[in-house]
Amino acid sequence: MPPFDAPEGDPFGPHNLPYGVFSTPGSQERTVGVRLGDHVLDAGAAAHALGSPYASLLARPTLNPLLAAGRTAWSDVRRALTAWVTVPSHRETLEPLFHPLSSVTLHLPFEVADYVDFYASENHARNVGRIFRPDAADSLTPNWKHLPIGYHGRAGTVVVSGTDVVRPSGQRKAPTDPAPLFGPSVRLDIEAEVGFVVGVPSTRGRPVRLADWREHVFGVCLLNDWSARDVQAWEYVPLGPFLGKSFATSVSAWITPLDALEEARTAPPERTHALLPYLDDTGDEPGGYDLRISVALNGHVVSEPPFSTMYWTAAQQLAHLTVNGASLRTGDLYGSGTVSGPADHQRGSLLELTWNGRDPLELPDGKRTFLEDGDVVTLSAWAPGPDGTRVGLGEVTGRVVGG
Numbered sequence: 085m086p087p088f089d090a091p092e093g094d095p096f097g098p099h100n101l102p103y104g105v106f107s108t109p110g111s112q113e114r115t116v117g118v119r120l121g122d123h124v125l126d127a128g129a130a131a132h133a134l135g136s137p138y139a140s141l142l143a144r145p146t147l148n149p150l151l152a153a154g155r156t157a158w159s160d161v162r163r164a165l166t167a168w169v170t171v172p173s174h175r176e177t178l179e180p181l182f183h184p185l186s187s188v189t190l191h192l193p194f195e196v197a198d199y200v201d202f203y204a205s206e207n208h209a210r211n212v213g214r215i216f217r218p219d220a221a222d223s224l225t226p227n228w229k230h231l232p233i234g235y236h237g238r239a240g241t242v243v244v245s246g247t248d249v250v251r252p253s254g255q256r257k258a259p260t261d262p263a264p265l266f267g268p269s270v271r272l273d274i275e276a277e278v279g280f281v282v283g284v285p286s287t288r289g290r291p292v293r294l295a296d297w298r299e300h301v302f303g304v305c306l307l308n309d310w311s312a313r314d315v316q317a318w319e320y321v322p323l324g325p326f327l328g329k330s331f332a333t334s335v336s337a338w339i340t341p342l343d344a345l346e347e348a349r350t351a352p353p354e355r356t357h358a359l360l361p362y363l364d365d366t367g368d369e370p371g372g373y374d375l376r377i378s379v380a381l382n383g384h385v386v387s388e389p390p391f392s393t394m395y396w397t398a399a400q401q402l403a404h405l406t407v408n409g410a411s412l413r414t415g416d417l418y419g420s421g422t423v424s425g426p427a428d429h430q431r432g433s434l435l436e437l438t439w440n441g442r443d444p445l446e447l448p449d450g451k452r453t454f455l456e457d458g459d460v461v462t463l464s465a466w467a468p469g470p471d472g473t474r475v476g477l478g479e480v481t482g483r484v485v486g487g
């Protein structure tokens with residue numbers, strides 16, 4: 085077992101070091117782990133063994149204490165971890181604390197406090213507008229370029245990658261149906277998104293400024309916002325998504341710290357409308373991220389959405405989320421919104437990829453419009469890292485089971 089020798093070019097090399105929570109076979113005990121190659125380092129045990137002051141943040145069953153500790157602690161812990169896994173003299177001490185990934189169970193890495201989901205891809209918003217509101221003069225609603233649209237979701241149904249998703253039941257009514265029907269959704273869909281994990285709380289009544297985003301947000305995960313399109317289309321006017329999106333939201337088991345994504349920072353698309361001062365990022369450091377997402381359905385890649393095309397940045401989303409004085413809590417999670425690029429094969433939902441079922445996908449195992457029971461959806465992603473490396477963002481996967 086060579087845990088210190090993640091092969092050259094491994095997207096989970098020492099330049100990455102994402103955090104998760106794991107347990108080993110036969111043990112109920114969960115603890116914070118850090119991924120290196122295809123191994124997990126028991127971070128709390130490593131801190132103890134090396135006499136590090138960070139043991140109290142890492143020997144915990146969730147990431148919440150580390151999240152709450154703030155940016156200086158985040159950077160210090162990351163620097164320490166980098167040294168632990170790269171300095172040869174630690175090898176003997178740490179070797180027994182590495183576990184093969186295949187031997188551990190990965191858990192939901194943090195206690196999710198509040199969950200918000202945005203709608204920040206212009207390509208996605210225009211596609212959905214055309215599909216859901218074909219008679220509207222503009223595919224974007226009048227507010228879209230002035231504020232990052234979002235809704236508050238259901239934190240208690242956020243599940244970790246690998247958790248089965250039970251097909252939801254609900255009301256639906258197609259325009260041609262004389263009355264609403266009730267039953268299992270017949271338009272179950274995915275949404276490929278990036279999730280942002282809040283570490284440091286904010287004070288009620290005090291909005292978080294754009295410039296302070298990094299003091300609050302710890303890192304990113306991959307997120308699949310499972311959506312029942314038939315339920316959504318019937319229920320969403322006038323208050324927005326409700327039961328069509330609250331039954332399950334899957335997140336990846338690994339949280340990549342922002343510090344691992346420095347090389348991936350990129351400018352967002354040019355703004356076409358002047359922004360109010362609290363959202364105006366003109367002249368700021370680049371607020372976008374170059375994350376390359378891949379969507380696989382039953383093992384076949386059906387889409388490759390580029391996160392760099394997102395119109396609203398995560399900093400603008402947090403500024404907007406708190407501008408009314410709403411406070412943040414450790415463990416708050418917000419989704420970027422479905423990531424769709426301009427090209428057909430860059431769309432982040434089956435709604436768009438099949439144009440609401442009109443144009444089925446041709447897969448080796450048959451045609452597909454929306455999800456069928458037994459289907460497995462896997463989102464994965466990587467970002468450019470230092471010196472031509474890749475930073476792996478892991479994956480979020482889930483299988484649909486009959487309701």
Ligand SMILES: O=C(O)/C=C/C(=O)CC(=O)CC(=O)O
Pocket residue numbers: 201202203204205208212213216275277309311320325420421422
């Ligand atoms: O435009 C609508 O009525 C609905 C849009 C969505 O379903 C999108 C959504 O959940 C937000 C997103 O992921 O972009």
Ligand SMILES: [Ca+2]
Pocket residue numbers: 201202275277309419421422
């Ligand atoms: Ca969504």
Ligand SMILES: [Mg+2]
Pocket residue numbers: 237308309310311329330331332333
């Ligand atoms: Mg959801």
